[in-house]
Amino acid sequence: xxxxxxxxxxxxxxxxxxxxxxxxxxxxxxxxxxxxxxxxxxxxxxxxxxxxxxxxxxxxxxxxxxxxxxxxxxxxxxxxxxxxxxxxxxxxxxxxxxxxxxxxxxxxxxxxxxxxxxxxxxxxxxxxxxxxxxxxxxxxxxxxxxxxxxxxxxxxxxxxxxxxxxxxxxxxxxxxxxxxxxxxxxxxxxxxxxxxxxxxxxxxxxxxxxxxxxxxxxxxxxxxxxxxxxxxxxxxxxxxxxxxxxxxxxxxxxxxxxxxxxxxxxxxxxxxxxxxxxxxxxxxxxxxxxxxxxxxxxxxxxxxxxxxxxxxxxxxxxxxxxxxxxxxxxxxxxxxxxxxxxxxxxxxxxxxxxxxxxxxxxxxxxxxxxxxxxxxxxxxxxxxxxxxxxxxxxxxxxxxxxxxxxxxxxxxxxxxxxxxxxxxxxxxxxxxxxxx
Amino acid sequence: xxxxxxxxxxxxxxxxxxxxxxxxxxxxxxxxxxx
Numbered sequence: 419x420x421x422x423x424x425x426x427x428x429x430x431x432x433x434x435x436x437x438x439x440x441x442x443x444x445x446x447x448x449x450x451x452x453x454x455x456x457x458x459x460x461x462x463x464x465x466x467x468x469x470x471x472x473x474x475x476x477x478x479x480x481x482x483x484x485x486x487x488x489x490x491x492x493x494x495x496x497x498x499x500x501x502x503x504x505x506x507x508x509x510x511x512x513x514x515x516x517x518x519x520x521x522x523x524x525x526x527x528x529x530x531x532x533x534x535x536x537x538x539x540x541x542x543x544x545x546x547x548x549x550x551x552x553x554x555x556x557x558x559x560x561x562x563x564x565x566x567x568x569x570x571x572x573x574x575x576x577x578x579x580x581x582x583x584x585x586x587x588x589x590x591x592x593x594x595x596x597x598x599x600x601x602x603x604x605x606x607x608x609x610x611x612x613x614x615x616x617x618x619x620x621x622x623x624x625x626x627x628x629x630x631x632x633x634x635x636x637x638x639x640x641x642x643x644x645x646x647x648x649x650x651x652x653x654x655x656x657x658x659x660x661x662x663x664x665x666x667x668x669x670x671x672x673x674x675x676x677x678x679x680x681x682x683x684x685x686x687x688x689x690x691x692x693x694x695x696x697x698x699x700x701x702x703x704x705x706x707x708x709x710x711x712x713x714x715x716x717x718x719x720x721x722x723x724x725x726x727x728x729x730x731x732x733x734x735x736x737x738x739x740x741x742x743x744x745x746x747x748x749x750x751x752x753x754x755x756x757x758x759x760x761x762x763x764x765x766x767x768x769x770x771x772x773x774x775x776x777x778x779x780x781x782x783x784x785x786x787x788x789x790x791x792x793x794x795x796x797x798x799x800x801x802x803x804x805x806x807x808x809x810x811x812x813x814x815x816x817x818x819x820x821x822x823x824x825x826x827x828x829x830x831x832x833x834x835x836x837x838x839x840x841x842x843x844x845x846x847x848x849x850x851x852x853x854x
Numbered sequence: 855x856x857x858x859x860x861x862x863x864x865x866x867x868x869x870x871x872x873x874x875x876x877x878x879x880x881x882x883x884x885x886x887x888x889x
Contacts, residue, residue: 425863425866425867425870429867432874433874436874436878444882446882447879447881447882447883447884448882449883450879450880450883453878453879453882453883454876454878456879457874457876457879460875460878461871461874487860490860491860491863491864495864495868498867502871502872502875
């Protein structure tokens with residue numbers, strides 16, 4: 419049902435530029451393939467416009483899906499939009515080659531050159547995103563390039579449509595089309611300029627950097643000259659920028675590992691994986707930082723009536739879960755909890771002692787799963803299996819509990835399939851995938 | 855599985871967008887008759 423509503427809103431937004439044409443004097447059709455080519459072009463441009471909304475960090479659109487799925491949709495819808503833009507060009511090229519004229523930008527009409535620029539830019543935006551690692555592009559540089567390509571492509575495509583002007587020739591249609599385009603531009607200005615400026619007024623300072631087990635560090639931040647986050651739901655995440663201005667491109671999403679009652683102080687627990695995260699342990703105390711958030715729907719606070727929770731976690735995926743467990747201990751949570759926590763080895767278990775303490779305070783069953791267990795280990799070993807879930811969970815209540823999954827994608831896929839086989843309703847399974 | 859569902863959502867959306875474009879082209883050719 420949620421999906422149906424989402425598709426309807428999306429289609430309405432994509433159809434809007436075409437519907438707007440009918441508000442003015444719509445010129446007569448030329449031929450089926452000709453008009454189809456134009457319609458595909460219009461659809462591609464409005465799909466790309468909507469792409470800016472998807473990644474604009476507005477809380478409402480992310481609400482029913484979770485931001486990971488929003489980025490997933492952004493990625494695949496971009497491929498489709500680029501394909502539609504290419505189909506628009508291909509139909510013209512195959513059937514109406516004369517209308518395309520010469521390629522040389524010095525002699526070709528400017529609006530046709532801009533159409534080609536738009537198409538090439540969209541394809542480049544997709545290629546550099548899909549094969550970023552193979553191309554050796556660092557995340558920060560890729561992000562800058564991506565914003566540049568997306569904006570250049572979009573503006574070129576809009577100028578192309580207005581320049582060709584067949585469907586947008588009538589003054590009313592032209593005015594409507596321009597205002598529609600202007601609203602997309604305002605959106606981009608809001609997301610890329612106004613919002614970062616607002617964040618700039620609320621800086622944070624690094625108070626401590628703590629080394630945890632398994633090449634993981636916890637970064638503790640406190641607000642500098644303001645009251646900080648008003649509140650957040652344990653399990654939510656923020657976008658973190660370290661140093662310099664909030665316009666800096668060194669911005670990454672991280673789950674908060676602290677709990678709301680610890681505000682105004684916030685903490686993020688980060689594994690040293692990429693260029694940015696490797697630098698975390700050497701961040702000096704007092705370094706300036708900016709936070710955008712909180713975002714996300716991965717929280718037990720959204721499920722006050724659930725009879726109990728099961729956490730299936732791998733490695734640093736513990737971050738949002740420790741936030742929930744800390745909050746639960748503070749709130750005096752009485753509901754039963756299970757934590758299946760997979761790690762390569764015992765010394766890599768993050769927050770091991772604290773988890774033992776929490777197990778004492780909460781009705782929490784802690785199940786460690788180790789790939790390389792120590793000799794005297796009596797607990798679970800290897801990968802998470804259906805057998806482990808059956809063994810530790812109460813058989814009569816499996817379908818009533820809510821499940822939070824956070825870890826590497828292969829583990830999540832396996833866990834989801836086990837839960838599906840066990841008859842757990844899909845709406846009881848909450849997943850956090852961070853593989854942007 | 856969750857990704858598979860999201861991928862299905864993308865596919866359905868893509869098909870509907872293409873149908874929308876086809877609808878636009880057909881409408882411009884005077885379909886349905888008399889439009």
